[in-house]
Amino acid sequence: MRPDERRLRRLELVVTRRLDGLLHGSYLGLLPGLGSEPAGSREYRPAEDEVRRMDWAVTARTTVPHVRTVDADRELATWVLVDASASMDFGTADLEKRELAVAAVAAVGFLTLGNGNRLGAQMITPEGTRRFPARTGRAPLMGLLRALAETPRVDGTASLADGLAAVRLARTGLVVVVSDFLDGLHEDGLGDRPPEWERPLRRLAARHQVLAVQVGDPREQELPDVGILTLVDPETGLRREVPTASRRLRERYAAAAARQQASIAAAVRRSGAAHLRLRTDRDWIADIVRHVHARRRLSRAAIKRGRTA
Structure with missing residues (x-):
């Protein structure tokens, strides 16, 4: 068995074991929502x-x-939009953002498959968009995960806005967007203009349930004190030497990163999509479990209020 295949089998085992409590019981799906x-x-x-x-x-x-x-609907189509741009090839903790994205797709797949549901995907890369038709069953899901894991790494940019605009579902369904959402930010995400991907994300959320899964790394939030650090933008190739020993510089970096993250969160909130943050240095399965439980509590509370109204 190839190393990549062994990793996928381990990922399947970890996801199914840790999410076992969510995979059983009444049918509520990953994002219990409006149904049809x-x-x-x-x-x-x-x-x-x-x-x-x-x-x-x-x-x-x-x-x-x-x-x-x-x-709640049965036999829904779940469509996963995966960002495979060069900025995802980064990670300083337990895994890279690209690997975390594959893990997130695995969790989405195992949580939504069943009851005749279908899972499809669209992967946006600097070389173009790759589409995987929606299918049912474990074998197509494992094939999709294998394709995502084996996608060649290519320098350059990929438009998240264009990828969102290209998503087309004939019926109301669930759209899961897995990205770092760093593409399309104006002035590094610190300006007043909304990100380029906000409008197409809002259009999707107007017709479908949408979950924005934001993957990140701790070094995107704060710099360590390691002396002169050479930073390279994977999408543009721009290199810059940063004196991380400067406390003022580290504080300015952390403040700018916090404003950038606040800008992304605000754009997702305005679009009407649910927002799930995953990080390479955290227990990502625990974060998914907490998110699903929170959404289901809100759904049950809304159903209960509706029955007693």
Whole structure:
């Protein structure tokens, strides 16, 4: 068995064992959300409900604003958009961001497959976009993970905005975007203009459930004190020597990185997508579990409120 194959088998074992409690029980999916099967209506709650879910017929009949309630779908299509740009080939902790992206896709696959659900993917690279048709079952998922893991590393940029705009689903489904979201930021993400990928992400979220999985590395947030450090931009090749012994420089770097991350989080929030942050120095499975449990608690609470309204 090849080393890459052994790594994928270990990844499968780790994911299925750690996520075993989430893979059983009532069907709620990775992002329990609106679904599409009608299940009635309830009164509209400002700041909780989306206007696009308004049930205008019931609202007109009762003169009280109501929203539609729906049951969770079966046989959904989950589409994964994976960023394979050169900025993902970076990691200073347990693994690289690219490897963390593959792990995230594995978790998404094992959490969403079943009940006839299909999983497809689109990978954006500096050389273009590679598309994997949506299929059911373990074998296609393992094939997808193998293709992602074996994708050649190429210098250059890849447009996340273009990749988002190219996602097309015939029916309402789940779209998972796995990226560091560093592409398309204006003035290093510190300006007032929104990122280039915000508008296409918002368009996707208007029709589908969207989960933005942001992968990062601790060195993107703060610099260590290691003397003169040569930094290279993997997408442009720009090199710069940085005197990390300067405390002022490290503080300025950390402050700029924090503003950049806040800008990304704000753009994801404005788009209406759910936001999951994973880091190469953290227990990424535990972060996914916490995220899924939190989303399911919110979903159950909303269903309970709807039944008692």
